[in-house]
Amino acid sequence: MSHQFVDQILRLFDETAERVGLDLRVREVLRNSKRILEFGIPIVRDDGSVSVFHGYRVQHNDVLGPYKGGIRFSPSVDMYEVQGLAMLMTWKTSLLRLPFGGAKGGIAVDPSALSERELEQLARGYVDAAYPVIGPEKDIPAPDLGTNPQIMAWMMDQFSRLNGYATPAAFTGKPVALGGVKARLVSTGYGGSVLLRAFMNGGMNGVRVAVQGFGNVGSNAAKYLSRFGANVVAISDATGGIYAPDGIAIEEELEYQRGESRKNFSESPASLTERSDRSGNIAIVTNEELLELDVDVLVPAAIEDVITSENAGRVKAKIVLELANAPTTAEADAILANRGIAVLPDVLANAGGVVGSYFEWVQNLERLAWQEKQFLERLEKGMEGALADVLDAAERYDTDLRRASYAVALERLNDAVIARGFM
Numbered sequence: 001m002s003h004q005f006v007d008q009i010l011r012l013f014d015e016t017a018e019r020v021g022l023d024l025r026v027r028e029v030l031r032n033s034k035r036i037l038e039f040g041i042p043i044v045r046d047d048g049s050v051s052v053f054h055g056y057r058v059q060h061n062d063v064l065g066p067y068k069g070g071i072r073f074s075p076s077v078d079m080y081e082v083q084g085l086a087m088l089m090t091w092k093t094s095l096l097r098l099p100f101g102g103a104k105g106g107i108a109v110d111p112s113a114l115s116e117r118e119l120e121q122l123a124r125g126y127v128d129a130a131y132p133v134i135g136p137e138k139d140i141p142a143p144d145l146g147t148n149p150q151i152m153a154w155m156m157d158q159f160s161r162l163n164g165y166a167t168p169a170a171f172t173g174k175p176v177a178l179g180g181v182k183a184r185l186v187s188t189g190y191g192g193s194v195l196l197r198a199f200m201n202g203g204m205n206g207v208r209v210a211v212q213g214f215g216n217v218g219s220n221a222a223k224y225l226s227r228f229g230a231n232v233v234a235i236s237d238a239t240g241g242i243y244a245p246d247g248i249a250i251e252e253e254l255e256y257q258r259g260e261s262r263k264n265f266s267e268s269p270a271s272l273t274e275r276s277d278r279s280g281n282i283a284i285v286t287n288e289e290l291l292e293l294d295v296d297v298l299v300p301a302a303i304e305d306v307i308t309s310e311n312a313g314r315v316k317a318k319i320v321l322e323l324a325n326a327p328t329t330a331e332a333d334a335i336l337a338n339r340g341i342a343v344l345p346d347v348l349a350n351a352g353g354v355v356g357s358y359f360e361w362v363q364n365l366e367r368l369a370w371q372e373k374q375f376l377e378r379l380e381k382g383m384e385g386a387l388a389d390v391l392d393a394a395e396r397y398d399t400d401l402r403r404a405s406y407a408v409a410l411e412r413l414n415d416a417v418i419a420r421g422f423m
Contacts, residue, residue, distance in 0.1 A: 005084040008330050016406040026417045035059040041125035055107045057130050060086040062101030063416045069103035070144025077106035092347050094409040096386050098358050111146045123151045127158040136169035142357045143173040169364035172357035179364045183375040184356040189220025191352015192323045194380045208295040210234035213302030217323050226250040234290050241290045244282045300327035307332045322346040345402035355382045
């Protein structure tokens with residue numbers, strides 16, 4: 001990713017900082033990352049050769065507490081991407097009133113190209129490199145794009161070996177057997193769903209929804225939105241999507257996805273026939289076509305920069321729920337705003353993941369285990385509280401929800417930096 005990603009975040013930061021009257025000294029602190037690490041991680045491949053992968057950890061700001069942010073394994077990972085995402089984490093934790101700062105990490109790798117042994121070696125190598133600056137009271141990583149609970153398990157184990165004792169609170173998003181929380185896996189999708197429901201004052205019945213990206217986040221969002229009464233009419237994966245004007249049987253689709261015979265959405269006609277038996281008339285659509293379907297709510301839950309100046313004018317949804325990080329470019333954002341389309345921004349909409357991570361971290365530190373109902377109820381209250389704060393800021397500053405979200409986050413960071421004396 002180019003430096004334009006960071007520049008885009010900083011432009012919005014500067015604009016909002018001016019709007020809320022952010023102290024000039026605080027602006028300088030928040031425009032810069034506190035620590036940027038880059039390291040080579042060598043692994044021995046199954047054929048005996050050695051490959052070195054580039055890893056990163058950016059710790060942007062810790063004025064509110066220890067750093068928090070995911071680790072992604074993706075060929076697209078570079079320093080600019082990690083830097084920008086670390087900044088977004090600082091705004092996100094502040095917005096949700098969490099006692100965390102912002103960080104992000106990653107390795108430039110295609111995880112599907114590695115064997116399980118190679119992947120474990122890479123995960124442990126990342127911890128070896130980052131060990132001096134991570135830990136329960138310093139920086140608590142979590143899963144992100146291309147990583148999962150098993151990778152967090154290997155990382156937690158490696159940290160514990162280096163630490164000399166079991167340290168489950170060093171990572172979140174772990175398997176339940178290692179102190180993870182089952183509800184953490186659904187927290188981003190569930191958090192976005194309850195946020196949308198609150199934004200629509202509970203009126204979800206019959207709302208037509210298209211979800212781009214049917215991975216962990218998108219599939220759970222589709223599941224809960226469907227349970228709340230919405231009519232999910234389109235879903236997709238990286239290869240393409242399906243569209244059913246009368247609605248998709250999401251619970252049955254999830255079962256189909258878990259089955260051994262599952263196929264990518266584009267692999268028809270066999271998969272179409274099976275899905276049509278459950279959901280009626282279904283057609284194949286591309287990911288690009290899904291974004292322009294005639295729906296009430298569009299949920300980009302896959303990758304960055306999918307809504308651009310090229311297609312924003314053709315988006316028909318009245319609401320965009322950003323469950324991916326940075327799915328809308330700055331130019332597209334302006335077009336959507338001018339067209340009266342409400343955007344529930346990523347910094348707010350997908351914050352359920354870090355709220356869930358916070359709950360897991362607290363339970364690990366206190367050696368407690370909450371019930372799933374308690375976890376989800378607290379998550380819902382957190383998301384609804386953040387939305388109320390953002391709606392209030394949008395009215396106070398007469399601005400859209402993205403800038404209002406930044407305003408709430410920056411107001412809190414401003415007070416914290418001044419109080420701590422980071423000048």
